[in-house]
Amino acid sequence: MSGTAIGSVTVTLNGSDHAIKLPLLPGTIGPSVFDIRKLYPELGVFTYDPGYGGTAACESKITYIDGDEGILLHRGYPIDQLAEKSTFLEVAHLLLNGELPNEAELAAFERDVLLHTMVHEQLRQFYNGFRRDAHPMAVICGVVGALSAFYHDSLDVNNPVHRRISAFRLIAKVPTIAAWAYKYSLGQPFMYPRNDLGYAENFLYMMNAVPAEPYHVNPVLARAMDRILILHADHEQNASTSTVRLAGSTGANPFACVAAGIASLWGPAHGGANEAVLKMLAEIGSKEAIPDFIAKVKDKNSNVRLMGFGHRVYKNYDPRAKIMERTCHEVLDELGIKDDPLLDLALELERIALHDEYFISKKLYPNVDFYSGIILKAMGIPTSMFTVLFAVARTVGWISQWKEMMEDPLQRIGRPRQLYTGHPQRDYVALDERG
Ligand code: SDX
Numbered sequence: 001m002s003g004t005a006i007g008s009v010t011v012t013l014n015g016s017d018h019a020i021k022l023p024l025l026p027g028t029i030g031p032s033v034f035d036i037r038k039l040y041p042e043l044g045v046f047t048y049d050p051g052y053g054g055t056a057a058c059e060s061k062i063t064y065i066d067g068d069e070g071i072l073l074h075r076g077y078p079i080d081q082l083a084e085k086s087t088f089l090e091v092a093h094l095l096l097n098g099e100l101p102n103e104a105e106l107a108a109f110e111r112d113v114l115l116h117t118m119v120h121e122q123l124r125q126f127y128n129g130f131r132r133d134a135h136p137m138a139v140i141c142g143v144v145g146a147l148s149a150f151y152h153d154s155l156d157v158n159n160p161v162h163r164r165i166s167a168f169r170l171i172a173k174v175p176t177i178a179a180w181a182y183k184y185s186l187g188q189p190f191m192y193p194r195n196d197l198g199y200a201e202n203f204l205y206m207m208n209a210v211p212a213e214p215y216h217v218n219p220v221l222a223r224a225m226d227r228i229l230i231l232h233a234d235h236e237q238n239a240s241t242s243t244v245r246l247a248g249s250t251g252a253n254p255f256a257c258v259a260a261g262i263a264s265l266w267g268p269a270h271g272g273a274n275e276a277v278l279k280m281l282a283e284i285g286s287k288e289a290i291p292d293f294i295a296k297v298k299d300k301n302s303n304v305r306l307m308g309f310g311h312r313v314y315k316n317y318d319p320r321a322k323i324m325e326r327t328c329h330e331v332l333d334e335l336g337i338k339d340d341p342l343l344d345l346a347l348e349l350e351r352i353a354l355h356d357e358y359f360i361s362k363k364l365y366p367n368v369d370f371y372s373g374i375i376l377k378a379m380g381i382p383t384s385m386f387t388v389l390f391a392v393a394r395t396v397g398w399i400s401q402w403k404e405m406m407e408d409p410l411q412r413i414g415r416p417r418q419l420y421t422g423h424p425q426r427d428y429v430a431l432d433e434r435g
Contacts, residue, residue: 004025005023005024005025005035006024006025006026006032007023007024007032008021008022008023008024009021009022009024009034010022011039011043013043013045018042018043020038020039020042020043022034022035022036022038022039023035028064029064029066030064030066031056033056040417046417046418046419048419051312052237052242053312056237057237057242057245057414058237058245058405058408059408060236060237060401060404061075061098061404062074062075062095062234062236062397062400062401062404063075063095063234063235063236063397064076064236065235065236065313065314067311067313067314067315067316068315068316069316070314070316070317070318070319070365071319072235072318072319072320074091074094074095074233074234075094075095075098075099077094077100078319079230079231079319079320079323080319080322080323082094082230083227083230083231083323086100086230087198087199087226087230088199088200088226088229088230088233088393088396089106089109089110089113089198089199090106091230091233091396092109092113092171092233092396092400093105093106093109095233095234095396095397095400096167096396096399096400096403110199112168113168113171113172113199114172114195115168115172115195116168116169116171116172116173117172117173117175117176117193117195117202118173118176118192118193119147119173119176119177120150122150123143123146123147123150123177124180124190126142126143126146127139127143127180127181127184129142130142130184132184132185132187133185134185135384136178136181136182136185136384136385136388137262137265137266137272137384137387137388137391139181139184140174140177140178140181140262140388140391141259141262141263141266142259143177143180143181144170144174144177144255144258144259144262145255145256145259146255147169147170147173147255148253148255148256151166151169151255154166155253157248157251157252157253157254157406158406160407163254163403163406166253166254166255166399167254167399167400167403170254170255170258170395170399171395171396171399174258174391174392174395175193175199175202175203175206175392176193176206178203178385178388178389178391178392179191179203179206179207180206181385181388182207182382182385182388183206183207185382185384188210189210189211190206191205191206191209191210191211192206193205193206197217198222198226199226199229200222200223200225200226200229201217201219201222201225203225203392204217204221204222204225204379205217207381207385208380218334220330220331220334221331221334221379224327224330224331224334224375224379225379227323227327228324228327228372228375228376228389228393229389229392229393230393231320231323231324231368231372231393232320232368232372232389232390232393232394233393233394233396233397234394234396234397234400234401235394235397236313237401238270239264239265239267239269239270240261240262240264240265240270240271240394240398241261241394241397241398241401242264243260243261243263243264244257244258244260244261244264244398244401244402245401245402245405245414246414247260247261248402248405248406249405249411249412249413249414250413250414251413254399254402257398257402258395258398258399258402261391261394261395261398262391265387265390265391265394266387268307271369271387271390271391271394272387273307273308273367273369274308274369274372274373274376274386274387274390275373275383275384275386275387276307276308276369277307277308277346277369277370277372277373278342278373278374278377278383278386279307279383280293280306280307280308281342281345281346281349281374284345284349286345287344287345287348290345290348290349290352291352293349294306294352294353294356294358297358298358306349306353306359306364307369307370308366308367308369308370308371308373309353309359309364309365309366309367309370310362310364310365310367311365311367314365314367315363315365316363316365317365317366318365318366318367318368320367320368321365321366321367321368321370321371324368324370324371324372324375325366325371327371327375328343328371328374328375328378331375331378331379332378335378335379337378340374340378342374342377343374346370346371346374350366350370372386372390373386376389
């Protein structure tokens with residue numbers, strides 16, 4: 001743990017003269033933390049924070065978010081600069097290794113990824129066990145988890161060489177596995193990765209090409225896809241990253257941990273929101289129907305949420321949403337789509353919500369998922385593949401956070417406690433004596 005205490009808080013229990021001091025530890029930027037590790041051993045009490053809204057579960061140097069200012073930094077670099085000037089594999093190197101690579105380092109990193117884009121031929125068999133209409137998130141969750149069955153020679157999580165090769169294998173193979181899940185749903189042949197293509201270009205190639213004819217990926221769409229991957233790469237200790245960290249803290253292999261992350265990302269409150277936004281826009285149907293929909297959202301009993309809006313951390317605009325909206329216009333222009341009804345509807349919905357007291361008072365702004373679905377749909381990617389794409393990108397963040405945790409000398413198994421409000425101890429009642 002870096003940093004010396006910059007203060008403390010003294011805790012005593014009513015009726016006890018035993019007081020303990022909890023040190024206040026500073027970060028480089030952002031909120032300091034009260035180190036509560038001696039609270040239970042010395043006072044026998046836990047802290048209580050369902051949903052971990054105010055709890056730092058770890059120390060990290062990878063990503064910083066300022067939710068009030070709408071700031072997102074990866075190793076200190078602002079997301080808007082990375083989205084404009086970097087590439088996904090360069091950001092992957094930055095997240096994994098802590099620095100932007102020089103030319104030789106980037107070339108070596110890209111080569112290392114490219115050497116692992118193919119999967120074991122036997123892995124193809126796993127797809128046949130799924131129905132053709134299986135949700136692709138179910139497919140990639142199963143197939144990524146199965147990867148660990150193919151690498152018995154390099155699953156020692158305490159071996160840095162094994163950790164490195166596993167990171168490359170996951171970053172390289174998840175796009176192949178994801179694209180094959182799409183091909184499987186179509187009943188089309190799998191397309192093998194091509195090492196003469198860039199990372200995002202290769203993914204779009206495997207998604208859209210067929211063996212029967214040559215396929216050229218539109219460079220503007222490849223660049224847009226690369227930027228979308230950058231925007232989804234990592235995001236501090238979000239639910240799926242925390243899932244990967246907790247699974248990894250037990251010593252589980254990285255393939256199993258990333259499969260757990262995929263499962264966690266699938267939820268509509270998290271990575272599944274991009275798919276939910278498209279469904280929401282389709283249900284609203286027209287600008288005229290927006291006021292009724294907004295009224296439903298405000299009605300607590302409706303259980304209806306404005307998907308793609310709100311965030312546990314951002315109480316301002318998600319900086320990724322702004323870049324995503326810009327990218328949306330670029331892609332629609334490139335595709336010659338003059339007025340996309342979905343985009344028009346989304347822009348009107350955003351305009352109304354941003355002027356509505358309900359959303360203003362609750363600090364609900366568009367998040368990364370609000371526009372991403374519109375771009376992906378315009379690129380011909382089916383709604384069911386939106387969260388899969390999120391998983392392709394977030395695999396880099398998951399494995400970077402997993403690596404950081406595994407290299408932390410203080411790392412130990414994660415084991416949250418609880419506030420127990422169930423029955424005190426009571427004796428068993430025989431069946432014939434129960435009421
Ligand atoms: C991602 O954590 C990350 O970093 C995630 C992510 C990443 O990159 O990993 O950024 C990716 O998951 C983005 C979020 C995608 N999800 C959605 O768009 C789904 C819709 N949004 C929500 O369900 C909600 O905003 C959450 C889940 C994102 C955040 O929920 P919180 O922080 O637990 O907030 P909350 O549910 O406690 O809501 C606070 C209040 C509540 O009202 P009150 O009970 O105080 O009266 O705001 C309301 C909520 O009802 N609210 C919404 C709303 N989101 C919150 N009301 C309507 N529509 C919404 N979208």
